[in-house]
Structure formats: C-alpha cells, structure tokens
Amino acid sequence: MSLFVQKFGGTSVGTVEKIKAVAKKIAGFKEQGHDIVAAVSAMSGETNRLIGMANEIQDTPDPREMDVLVSTGEQVTIALLCMCLKELGLDARSYTGTQVKILTDSAHNKARIQDIDVENMRKDLDAGRVVVVAGFQGVDDDGNITTLGRGGSDTTGVALAAALKADECQIYTDVDGVYTTDPRVVSNASRLERITFEEMLEMASLGSKVLQIRSVEFAGKYNVPLRVLSTFKEGPGTLITLDEEYTKMEQPVVSGIAFNRDEAKISVLGIPDSPGVASKILAPVGAANIEVDVIVQNVAADNTNDLTFTVNRGDAEKTIATLEPVIAQLGAREIVSDSKIVKVSIVGVGMRSHAGVASQMFNVLADEGINIQMITTSEIKISVIIDEKYLELAVRGLHTAFGLDNPEVGE
Ligand code: ASP
Ligand code: MG
Numbered sequence: 001m002s003l004f005v006q007k008f009g010g011t012s013v014g015t016v017e018k019i020k021a022v023a024k025k026i027a028g029f030k031e032q033g034h035d036i037v038a039a040v041s042a043m044s045g046e047t048n049r050l051i052g053m054a055n056e057i058q059d060t061p062d063p064r065e066m067d068v069l070v071s072t073g074e075q076v077t078i079a080l081l082c083m084c085l086k087e088l089g090l091d092a093r094s095y096t097g098t099q100v101k102i103l104t105d106s107a108h109n110k111a112r113i114q115d116i117d118v119e120n121m122r123k124d125l126d127a128g129r130v131v132v133v134a135g136f137q138g139v140d141d142d143g144n145i146t147t148l149g150r151g152g153s154d155t156t157g158v159a160l161a162a163a164l165k166a167d168e169c170q171i172y173t174d175v176d177g178v179y180t181t182d183p184r185v186v187s188n189a190s191r192l193e194r195i196t197f198e199e200m201l202e203m204a205s206l207g208s209k210v211l212q213i214r215s216v217e218f219a220g221k222y223n224v225p226l227r228v229l230s231t232f233k234e235g236p237g238t239l240i241t242l243d244e245e246y247t248k249m250e251q252p253v254v255s256g257i258a259f260n261r262d263e264a265k266i267s268v269l270g271i272p273d274s275p276g277v278a279s280k281i282l283a284p285v286g287a288a289n290i291e292v293d294v295i296v297q298n299v300a301a302d303n304t305n306d307l308t309f310t311v312n313r314g315d316a317e318k319t320i321a322t323l324e325p326v327i328a329q330l331g332a333r334e335i336v337s338d339s340k341i342v343k344v345s346i347v348g349v350g351m352r353s354h355a356g357v358a359s360q361m362f363n364v365l366a367d368e369g370i371n372i373q374m375i376t377t378s379e380i381k382i383s384v385i386i387d388e389k390y391l392e393l394a395v396r397g398l399h400t401a402f403g404l405d406n407p408e409v410g411e
Contacts, residue, residue: 002167003035003125007135007157010044011174012231013077022172022231023084026130030090037121037131037164039157040081042073047136047150063108067137067147071097074134074153081132092130095120097137097145102156104138104146111138111146113155116163133160154215162222169219169226170237171211176230177238178203178210180404181257185395190406193236195255196243197226202347202381203258216240243349253350253357254402257395260343263293264316265373265385266309268323270333273305281307281326288322290315294343294376294385304333308374310385313339341373342391345383346398358382364401368393 006026013019026036041047050070054061061069078094085092100121104111121131135153138146148155154171161169177191178200195203197220204213210228219226219240229237271277278297285292295309311319316337327335351357358375361382365372370393374385386394399405 001033001035003037003164004029005037005039005157005161005164005166005169007039007153007169007171008041008081008231009153009171009173010041010046012172013040013042013081014044016080018231019077019080020084020087023081023088023090025172025231026085027088027090030130035125037125037133037160037166038081039133039135039153039160040074040077041135041153042070043077046073046076064144067108067145070147071134071137071145074136078132078134082130085130085132090130091128092132093124094132094134096134097156098139098143100133102133102138102159104140104148106140106142106144106146108144108146110149111140113138113148113159116159118163121160121164149212149214151212152214154212155218158215158219158222158224158226161224162218166224169224171215171226171228172231173210173228174230174232175210175228176233176235177228178240178256180255180406181395181399182259185259185392186257186399186405188406188409189399190404190409191235192238192255194239194241196349197240198243198380199255199347199349200240202345202378203256252348252403253354254346254348254398254404255350256347257398257402257404258345258347259391259395260345261388261391262313263310263341263343263385264313264337264339265341266311266316266319266323266335266337268307268327268332268335269304271305271307272331273299273303277305277330278307280330281323282309284322284326285309285311285319288318290319290322294374294383296374310341310343310374340388341385342388343383343385344391344394344398345381346402347381349380351380351382360401361398364397365394368397370394 008022082092082094101117103115104113124131135156136147140146158169179189181189183189200216226240227237290311293310297307299305370390372384376383
C-alpha cells in the first residue's frame with residue numbers, strides 16, 4: 001500500500017463529466033489499497049476568466065485582492081470532486097490552502113511555500129478518507145490568502161508529497177508524459193520512461209511547458225519522485241528522479257531536444273576594446289530588468305570588439321532603447337537586432353561522460369546546411385542559435401542523429 005499525491009490539472013477537471021472521471025480514477029487506486037491525497041487546479045479557463053473580470057475594473061488590481069479572487073477557482077473543483085467521490089461511495093474531505101494551513105510568505109501572486117501542516121490530512125487518511133486539497137494557494141502568517149504563480153498547482157502537489165513523505169507525486173495532465181521533443185515538430189518523438197530533475201529543469205526552462213519550473217526544483221530539492229501521466233489514457237507516463245538512481249541504468253547521451261522561438265539577438269558592433277566594456281553594456285540591460293541569455297564576444301584585428309547576446313523577443317526594442325545612449329558614450333559603431341532566430345538545445349546527463357557530443361551536434365547541423373550563429377554549453381546542455389527558418393530541420397535532424405526517434409511511429 002502506497003501514499004500517492006495526485007495532482008489534476010485544469011484540463012483534467014474542465015467539466016463536471018471530467019471531474020466524475022477523475023473521481024473514478026481515484027476510486028480505482030483506493031480499491032487497490034492506496035492512500036490518496038488529490039491536489040486540483042481550477043477548471044480550465046477559470047483562472048483566466050477571473051483575471052479577465054479583474055482587468056475590466058483595473059489594469060493592476062491590488063495583489064491581495066487578486067489572490068482572494070483567483071483562489072476561488074480551485075475552491076470550486078475541490079468541492080465538486082469530493083461530491084463525485086462520495087457519489088461513488090468513498091469518504092472524502094476537501095481543504096482550501098488556508099484550511100490545510102499551507103503556510104507561505106506574503107508575496108502575493110508569487111508566494112513561496114514555507115510549511116505545511118499535515119496533521120488533519122493524516123487523520124483523514126487514517127480514517128480511510130480521500131483528502132482533496134486546492135492547488136495554487138496558501139495562507140500567510142497574518143491569515144491572508146496567497147497564490148503561488150500561474151501553474152502553481154504543480155508546486156502544491158509536490159510540496160504536499162514532500163510534507164507527507166508520499167511514495168510518489170503523480171501529475172495528471174492532458175499529455176501522457178514528457179517527450180524527447182515537441183511531437184508537433186517531430187511526429188515520431190518518443191515518450192521518456194525516465195528523466196532526471198536536472199534534465200527536466202533544463203527542458204522546462206528551454207520552453208518545454210509540461211510542469212511549472214518551481215515544482216521541479218522543489219521535487220529535486222526534497223527528492224520527491226515525480227511522475228507525469230495522462231488523466232485520460234492508461235500508461236506509465238514519465239518518471240522524474242534523481243541522477244544517481246538514473247545512472248544505475250543504461251543512459252542515453254542525449255535525452256531530449258528543446259527549442260525556444262521567443263528570443264531575439266542583439267549585436268553591438270565596433271566597440272573600442274578596453275576592460276569593462278562588456279559590463280558597461282550588460283549592466284544597464286540588467287538594470288532595466290531585461291534577462292540576457294546567450295552571450296558571445298569577439299575581438300576583431302583592428303582592436304574593436306563585437307558583443308552579441310540574446311534577450312526575450314518582447315524585450316528587443318526596450319534593449320535597443322536602453323543601449324542607444326551607452327553606445328554613443330562608448331563610441332561603438334552600431335547596434336543591430338535580429339528577431340528571426342531560434343535557440344535549439346540538446347539536453348542529457350549522459351553528456352558528462354561522453355566526449356564529442358558537441359562536434360556531433362555541429363556535424364548534423366552542417367550536413368543540413370544550417371549556419372550556427374552562437375553557441376553556449378553547460379555540463380548537461382548544448383544550445384545553438386540559428387535562423388528560425390531552420391528550426392524544424394535542425395530539431396528533426398538532431399532527433400534522428402541522437403537516436404531519439406520512436407521506431408513504432410512512422411514519419
Ligand atoms: N489555476 C491556476 C492557473 O491556471 C493554477 C494551476 O492550474 O496550476 O495558473
Ligand atoms: Mg497547469
């Protein structure tokens with residue numbers, strides 16, 4: 001008998017019919033003798049609907065009132081799910097974040113969980129009840145309702161699993177696991193049996209949006225085994241675990257290919273080279289709250305310097321506006337931007353123990369005639385910036401070259 005925390009996302013509880021199906025699923029686990037704590041999201045579209053109403057009144061409503069408002073979405077689903085469970089003859093009890101006492105800091109709209117009181121949940125579990133907890137919300141020291149940021153129910157699920165020392169945190173969603181890459185780009189992408197927390201963090205930060213990044217960080221920190229699986233389809237999903245457990249098994253060099261279409265490249269050209277120029281350019285960018293990703297600098301023969309970096313596409317114009325006075329002051333020749341670029345990355349803990357992965361990646365791109373504009377690497381990731389028109393070609397080529405194609409699915 002195990003204790004599972006099962007998180008059901010908005011699409012899984014999008015209608016009363018679907019909530020009934022979730023209750024049946026839970027009942028199946030109860031029949032097998034498992035204890036279940038369910039963490040649920042608001043019905044799909046509900047959080048956006050609530051935010052929309054607020055924005056009809058004010059552009060930036062008071063963050064405390066926003067939390068009181070958006071936390072209602074989850075309160076609806078916990079009650080409905082408990083009713084469905086009771087209809088199936090199970091005993092169940094719902095809790096809002098405040099009722100559990102999911103204690104958070106007071107940073108409204110992006111609060112962090114500090115502590116969870118497990119006493120009531122334990123009593124319910126001991127009495128054979130299913131515990132149903134509202135995702136996404138908590139309460140601060142002064143009793144104010146807080147929320148954890150969009151997609152925060154994932155983090156609620158993981159935090160509950162950590163606090164209750166559950167055997168597994170299962171994230172039920174509308175996809176049946178984590179894939180080697182986006183199946184919309186590569187039709188024969190394969191579902192990963194396992195992936196490490198580290199790899200999942202890289203994949204998530206590179207744009208693969210299966211889980212809220214914070215929930216993965218949390219799961220890694222507390223070593224909560226995390227499984228992503230489909231609410232609607234049977235199957236084992238993808239297990240996200242620690243590196244050590246994973247390395248006992250035969251591991252692929254590359255586990256997945258991620259990409260990000262949302263970057264723009266900014267180049268400052270002909271900067272008279274002297275110590276401190278990189279910081280003179282990047283400091284004001286940081287001060288303007290613009291996140292810089294890939295950075296490349298090269299010095300030309302005439303002792304001038306070119307600095308190229310990427311930012312979120314939406315920040316490109318703001319970056320140029322911020323830098324124009326700096327460029328004039330430094331006596332640099334010009335600043336140019338290019339939004340028609342993408343970042344393509346290969347990710348895998350197996351890279352640590354394999355040489356030549358980078359050159360293999362560059363060979364694949366060269367064979368496809370794709371020019372690499374920038375390169376950046378970390379221990380378990382290699383990213384390149386290329387022209388956006390080559391995105392599909394690059395991802396497909398790399399997917400095949402690193403042996404990730406699913407043999408059971410035709411092209
Ligand atoms: N309902 C919240 C949202 O839409 C939290 C969640 O679903 O995880 O962001
Ligand atoms: Mg979600």
